Amino acid sequence: xxxxxxxxxxxxFFRTYVFSIDHKMIAKxxxxxxxxxxxxxxxxxxxxxxxxxxxxxxxxxxxxxGPEFYNMxxxxxxxxxVFFVAMPILLGAFGNFLIPLMVGARDMAFPRLNxxxxxTLALSSLVLLISFFVPGGAASAGWTGYPPLSxxxxxxxxxxxxxxxxxxxxxxxxxxxxxxxxxxxxxxxLRAPGMSMFRLPLLVxxxxxxxxxxxxxxxPLIAGAIMLLLDRVAGASFYLPQGGGDPLxxxxxxxxxxxxxxxxxxxxGLGIVLEIFPVFSRKPIxxxxxxxxxxxxxxILSFTVWAHHQFISxxxxxxxxxxxxxxxxxxxxxxxxxxxxxxxxxxxxxxxxTPMLFAxxxxxxFLIGGLTGIFNGSAPVDIYIxxxxxxxxxxxxxxxxxxxxxxxxxxxxxxxKMFGRMMNEALGKLHFWLTFLLFNAVFIPMxxxxxxxxxxxxANPMQYExxxxxxxxxxxxxxxxxxxxxxxxxxxxxxxWSLFAGKVAERNPWQANTLExxxxxxxxxxNFDTVPVVYRGPYEYSHPSVSEEWLxxxxxxxxxxxx
Amino acid sequence: xAQTHVVATGVEARVASGIPTGKMGxxxxxxxxxxxxxxxxxxFVMSRVGSGGWSEMAAHLSVPLGTFNTFVLLTxxxxxxxxxxxxxxxxxxxxxxxxxxxxxxxxxxxxxxGFEWGSEIGAGFTPMAGSFWSFYYTMTGLxxxxxxxxxxxxxxxxxxxxxxxxxxxxxxxxxxxxxWHFVDIVWIFLFPLLYLSWTKGGI
Amino acid sequence: xxxxxxHPNYVAVWVWLVALLIASVGVTTLPISTGIVxxxxxxxxVVKAILVALNYMHLKSEQLLICAxxxxxxxxxxxxxxxxxxxxxxx
Numbered sequence: 001x002x003x004x005x006x007x008x009x010x011x012x013f014f015r016t017y018v019f020s021i022d023h024k025m026i027a028k029x030x031x032x033x034x035x036x037x038x039x040x041x042x043x044x045x046x047x048x049x050x051x052x053x054x055x056x057x058x059x060x061x062x063x064x065x066g067p068e069f070y071n072m073x074x075x076x077x078x079x080x081x082v083f084f085v086a087m088p089i090l091l092g093a094f095g096n097f098l099i100p101l102m103v104g105a106r107d108m109a110f111p112r113l114n115x116x117x118x119x120t121l122a123l124s125s126l127v128l129l130i131s132f133f134v135p136g137g138a139a140s141a142g143w144t145g146y147p148p149l150s151x152x153x154x155x156x157x158x159x160x161x162x163x164x165x166x167x168x169x170x171x172x173x174x175x176x177x178x179x180x181x182x183x184x185x186x187x188x189x190l191r192a193p194g195m196s197m198f199r200l201p202l203l204v205x206x207x208x209x210x211x212x213x214x215x216x217x218x219x220p221l222i223a224g225a226i227m228l229l230l231d232r233v234a235g236a237s238f239y240l241p242q243g244g245g246d247p248l249x250x251x252x253x254x255x256x257x258x259x260x261x262x263x264x265x266x267x268x269g270l271g272i273v274l275e276i277f278p279v280f281s282r283k284p285i286x287x288x289x290x291x292x293x294x295x296x297x298x299x300i301l302s303f304t305v306w307a308h309h310q311f312i313s314x315x316x317x318x319x320x321x322x323x324x325x326x327x328x329x330x331x332x333x334x335x336x337x338x339x340x341x342x343x344x345x346x347x348x349x350x351x352x353x354t355p356m357l358f359a360x361x362x363x364x365x366f367l368i369g370g371l372t373g374i375f376n377g378s379a380p381v382d383i384y385i386x387x388x389x390x391x392x393x394x395x396x397x398x399x400x401x402x403x404x405x406x407x408x409x410x411x412x413x414x415x416x417k418m419f420g421r422m423m424n425e426a427l428g429k430l431h432f433w434l435t436f437l438l439f440n441a442v443f444i445p446m447x448x449x450x451x452x453x454x455x456x457x458x459a460n461p462m463q464y465e466x467x468x469x470x471x472x473x474x475x476x477x478x479x480x481x482x483x484x485x486x487x488x489x490x491x492x493x494x495x496x497w498s499l500f501a502g503k504v505a506e507r508n509p510w511q512a513n514t515l516e517x518x519x520x521x522x523x524x525x526x527n528f529d530t531v532p533v534v535y536r537g538p539y540e541y542s543h544p545s546v547s548e549e550w551l552x553x554x555x556x557x558x559x560x561x562x563x
Numbered sequence: 564x565a566q567t568h569v570v571a572t573g574v575e576a577r578v579a580s581g582i583p584t585g586k587m588g589x590x591x592x593x594x595x596x597x598x599x600x601x602x603x604x605x606x607f608v609m610s611r612v613g614s615g616g617w618s619e620m621a622a623h624l625s626v627p628l629g630t631f632n633t634f635v636l637l638t639x640x641x642x643x644x645x646x647x648x649x650x651x652x653x654x655x656x657x658x659x660x661x662x663x664x665x666x667x668x669x670x671x672x673x674x675x676x677g678f679e680w681g682s683e684i685g686a687g688f689t690p691m692a693g694s695f696w697s698f699y700y701t702m703t704g705l706x707x708x709x710x711x712x713x714x715x716x717x718x719x720x721x722x723x724x725x726x727x728x729x730x731x732x733x734x735x736x737x738x739x740x741x742x743w744h745f746v747d748i749v750w751i752f753l754f755p756l757l758y759l760s761w762t763k764g765g766i
Numbered sequence: 767x768x769x770x771x772x773h774p775n776y777v778a779v780w781v782w783l784v785a786l787l788i789a790s791v792g793v794t795t796l797p798i799s800t801g802i803v804x805x806x807x808x809x810x811x812v813v814k815a816i817l818v819a820l821n822y823m824h825l826k827s828e829q830l831l832i833c834a835x836x837x838x839x840x841x842x843x844x845x846x847x848x849x850x851x852x853x854x855x856x857x
């Protein structure tokens with residue numbers, strides 16, 4: 001096996017950095033794609049917030065926005081953030097980097113498929129990028145692409161932009177289907193000796209659940225997207241009532257995927273937090289197995305909640321009650337996980353380096369997101385707040401927490417493993433506090449705006465008499481958005497500075513237990529010097545039988561049974 | 564769960580679950596495909612029940628051609644599984660022969676299907692001619708793309724067997740076979756859904 | 767390691783498949799009500815699919831995990847069907 005590693009290390013520049021089959025390089029490619037789109041998505045957020053605060057004025061650095069362009073901005077902001085930032089970073093980057101390392105494998109089960117998946121995503125990104133520059137501009141039918149608006153080019157004035165949007169999404173789905181096969185097969189089959197399923201780090205469980213949810217829910221939407229494309233280009237009428245179609249069909253196919261997709265993004269974020277909490281509280285995770293069972297329960301339930309997005313869509317009213325019930329039910333496993341997190345922190349000797357701050361930030365922000373979800377999930381309340389900024393605030397509290405807070409936590413935490421250098425703590429802490437405060441400054445006003453009745457997807461709130469008194473809140477949120485975007489500059493500086501000049505990282509800078517910390521920093525192609533043998537679970541911190549506070553999974557000393 | 568760890572040289576050969584890694588990968592892919600076709604068929608069935616009047620359009624499909632095509636695809640499943648059986652026995656010649664037959668039967672299916680589409684479009688039943696036809700072309704088209712994919716995979720297997728490259732990798736015939744049989748099962752449902760359910764003024 | 771796959775008589779399974787195909791086409795010509803015809807042809811389609819899955823895809827002798835990977839997706843899209851029924855079929 002060592003022979004193979006030596007051979008692989010002498011491959012050309014091209015095979016090392018471009019068409020690499022090394023899961024770690026592929027993870028960095030995903031990270032690069034995700035960060036690129038995060039910049040684009042952030043700029044779109046700036047422009048759309050500008051339009052809402054100062055409708056129909058010149059945005060500094062851009063120019064006039066107006067309603068049509070605004071529709072494009074919200075559509076592409078949603079699409080990019082969910083499909084081209086959250087999935088590439090949380091699944092593509094962290095899943096690819098960590099799954100083989102954490103299970104003690106030398107690579108993914110299908111390295112070439114892995115390479116194909118990242119290049120499919122690159123192609124998909126290219127298609128999406130091109131869609132901005134075709135005549136008529138990019139898609140503007142909302143990120144959910146509801147027909148009939150999306151089903152005929154004349155309704156939005158966007159023809160090829162929306163067709164390319166569908167194509168880009170189809171390629172993106174294909175890319176993550178290929179990833180999903182790797183994410184599932186690798187932990188099931190390539191575990192190191194002694195690594196049983198119940199010794200896997202929770203992040204691996206979360207990534208596996210996310211992959212299953214994605215693979216088993218995306219099919220109907222792929223079929224639905226083909227149908228939407230045929231409506232647009234071939235004159236079919238799957239979704240057009242005048243031709244005998246039904247727009248509700250799309251809503252069902254979309255949300256049948258769309259709701260599990262929320263957990264596809266959220267579970268890996270939760271997994272990152274669950275990895276970080278025990279390390280910095282020097283305590284075993286509280287309720288390892290209950291967390292796994294909750295994850296599985298949440299995964300199963302996530303297939304039965306989707307129609308809570310459609311309470312006011314005109315669907316059969318008899319469906320509202322069962323979907324309210326399942327939606328409230330799914331908060332139970334997540335509540336259990338939150339309590340397990342708090343119990344993990346309880347009584348620990350907690351330290352607060354940047355990854356821990358971001359992990360705690362995730363928990364705090366997600367709590368608000370989760371609790372406001374209960375409002376949205378109950379059909380009677382939802383009828384009032386549906387399609388208002390309350391919903392916008394709610395899903396930003398859930399998704400921003402998973403994507404940015406947990407994503408940054410993971411990046412600060414695994415940066416030494418990924419790039420072999422430590423990130424700067426002072427800049428990291430500055431980044432956290434600015435992000436945390438400004439994030440709340442952006443989205444708390446939106447709860448108030450939504451409760452005040454401000455609708456989503458309107459380009460000019462000043463047109464509505466009853467919204468004019470609320471306009472200061474919009475202005476406040478916009479200024480906070482601009483500051484929140486500027487608050488990412490410390491991160492950018494930190495990232496690039498640390499990449500080249502950060503303190504060189506040792507193997508296990510955080511004194512953590514999981515297998516990736518037994519590999520060199522950064523791990524070579526092939527990951528481990530010798531395949532590790534696993535003796536215990538991943539969270540044996542402050543074990544009474546050893547003098548150190550940590551006890552790596554592959555350290556052969558046998559802990560005594562009694563303390 | 565079997566805890567066998569085979570650490571071989573070269574690429575990882577550990578199989579902690581006892582299921583060969585390639586087979587598991589194919590099955591995860593098939594799991595997602597089942598939901599894809601399930602969602603599409605469900606959309607068709609529910610739209611058809613909800614709309615009515617689709618039977619008149621379905622009556623224009625050629626049952627004899629559809630039946631014959633089903634026969635072709637069922638037979639290709641048999642030749643595929645016989646190729647696998649031959650591969651398992653180490654019978655290279657038998658494996659090549661059955662693979663070639665599978666490829667030819669797959670091509671025959673596509674040619675007959677193409678002829679059907681041609682005559683239907685010639686009679687004015689384009690995808691725009693109504694919801695039934697939209698669904699018909701989407702479902703059979705997506706299925707035909709899957710058949711085409713299978714034909715390509717089986718042709719690659721056949722050619723590499725011909726060049727002797729498949730020796731020691733015969734399990735790939737089984738993996739391609741799993742996919743091929745799945746495509747066959749999809750057609751087993753599409754055939755009665757599209758061709759046979761129109762009888763006696765049904766929905 | 768992989769369990770030994772049981773080899774059924776593949777040709778006999780094919781004979782059954784073809785017989786069921788002929789029977790399902792034949793049923794549509796019989797003078798019985800549409801409901802029963804639909805019931806029969808789809809029942810025969812299910813039997814055919816099970817025959818292929820069990821024998822040609824060897825689910826008969828596969829491990830539990832593989833069988834779950836075939837069955838769970840069926841349950842999942844069936845949930846979608848149940849919800850589509852009142853909303854699309856009765857719309």
